[in-house]
Amino acid sequence: MSAGRAVAHERAEPAAPVDASAPGVRAGSLAEADLLLDRADVLATHSASPTGIERVYLSPEHARVHEVVGAWMRDAGLRTWQDAAGNLCGRLEGERDGLPALLLGSHLDTVPGAGRYDGILGVLAAVAVAARVAPGTLPFALEVVAFGDEEGTRFGTTLLGSRALAGTWDPAWGALTDRDGVTLADAARAFGLDPARITEAARAPGSLVGYLEAHIEQGPLLEEAGRALGLVTSIAAARRFELTLTGEARHCATPWHRRRDALTGAAEAVLTVERVARARGCPATVGRIEASPGAVNVIPGIATFSLDLRAPSDAERDTTWDVLRAELERVAADRGLVLQVVPTHEAPAVHCAPRLQDALRAGVAATGDPDAPELFSVAGHDTMAVAAVTDVAMLFVRCAGGISHHADESVTRADVAATIDALHAAVLALAERPA
Structure with missing residues (x-):
């Protein structure tokens, strides 16, 4: 454990932490949480700034974290690829090859001076869940996606990665420029992509059964309520x-x-x-x-x-x-x-699908919390874009002081363990009653 993370964890530990021994909590979850936190520390070293975390779309740092996270995905049993928009994807087949997929994920890009967990927590939790699932056991495929651009830091337009996956990419975005005058199209070419083929990242509606995203709350409500996890009802208009x-x-x-x-x-x-x-x-x-x-x-x-x-x-x-x-x-x-x-x-406002919300509710209940609080998300997320192609739902995770987009962003290992358990239990709940 790095010294920096140890300080952050001491500061973030809640007065009433989740009881990892509660009924339904998987043995070994805290060890998985430690691995996730260590991985977040590794990703924090891939930054364009010497004074903080900064990792933007189609940058050398973006390419390097794909190499690192791609290896972790393969260790979890996933077949990996980079799509035409620069999103990193991994897939575990279901009971037979070619089934529609349940998509789990979030983003790996950051704002300047970022924390370790905004977006990153959701990607790493999804990888941890995939590592628990044996190939050929689900009535759908399980996929993990690490979106390349949620923040819009480099080109000024948000959700580029998830909008490409959802089929709402605008080819005019190729002319967007960064602060150095580099166009998105030129940055894509330097990254090894063909800007004329970015629309090929779009998923067909029938290819997905839903999307679940775990994300730090970026607000203080869960901490004030003494709760580790919450269910998102909608994302702001x-x-x-x-x-x-x-x-x-x-x-x-x-x-x-x-x-x-x-x-x-x-x-x-x-x-x-x-x-x-x-x-x-x-x-x-x-x-x-x-x-x-x-x-x-x-x-x-x-x-x-x-x-x-x-x-x-x-x-x-x-x-x-x-x-x-x-x-x-x-x-x-x-x-x-x-x-x-x-x-x-x-x-527009995006409302989470009741079917997927019920699965996440069952997932939180499996951690020992039978009455997960419901929250409205003021912040925007990749979930908003993915809603154009499939049903969506989100799980919020308590973060210390509600601080986000800052180096002080922090979570506790107990809450991370609960996140992995809840997301895994939600996948199993959906497997019992697939759409």
């Missing part, structure tokens, strides 16, 4: 906008009643977003704001800010936006400003 308030840039000597200050208007607009969205129970975030001309003695004439709005349903998201837009237009009118709204992203 989202909309993003770029909003611009235009007033008049003038010298700071301008009297108050003559000012049309775009930045003070934006400040009121941001507080309006907080007030309205908070009252309606919808997460809303202004993550970026810019003012121009940017001189210390000049009243800003233009202020531009981002807005990320999410909700459990499309209807709640859209109703909240309608209320917000009316309020923002009022702010602009009161201050003599002009509001411009440019939509930049829209994603």
Whole structure:
């Protein structure tokens, strides 16, 4: 065990850890959890940054972790390949060759300054489950997928790997560029892929029986409830906008009643977003704001800010936006400003399939927790994209302080053991009643 991980585990150990000896928990699960955590430490060494974890799509680090995880997949008995979009896949045949597959997985790419477990935990847990399954014993094939791009860090568009698998790849994405001006198409060629054939990664709907993803919660609710695992009910509907308030840039000597200050208007607009969205129970975030001309003695004439709005349903998201837009237009009118709204992203809510949720519920019950909490996922996941081709469900895993996308991201070995056990039991539950 590395010194860094030992510190993280001491910090993350909950007051009421999962009892690994509870009825239904598989003997040896803690040893499997230790192996998973050691593997996560190994993957953390494959980084483009000397000061933290950074691993982006179609990079040399992406290629290296495929070599490492591919070997672990083969050790688990899986036949491996890299698909046309750069996702790493492994397959274990069922009672006969060629059956539709139950897909388990998550992603291996990271944001800059990432933690060890966002995405990685789900891939490694899936490999651990596959290692428990004997070939030819399930009424479906079992596949593990490690998606190459969930975060969108390099090319600015998220879920590229899972959208390729789901058949929703847009060939226009080949023209996207990274911060160095390299196009996605050129990066794909350097990685050994043919950008014209990325659409061949798409799976036919009949080739899959479902998709299960284990993922750290990225929030504090499970920790606050003293629970190791939770069931995801849905993934947020989202909309993003770029909003611009235009007033008049003038010298700071301008009297108050003559000012049309775009930045003070934006400040009121941001507080309006907080007030309205908070009252309606919808997460809303202004993550970026810019003012121009940017001189210390000049009243800003233009202020531009981002807005990320999410909700459990499309209807709640859209109703909240309608209320917000009316309020923002009022702010602009009161201050003599002009509001411009440019939509930049829209994603519908994704609801987990009851059949797969029931299997995960049975899986959590097998760890000794008969009443798994249900959670709405504010964060987006590969599950959202895969839902375009098959039924989906997600298992959330407690993470210390709800911290994610940061080096302090951590989990406990007991919770990891419970994750492997629950995911395995869910596979067996589905095998008893296949679709």
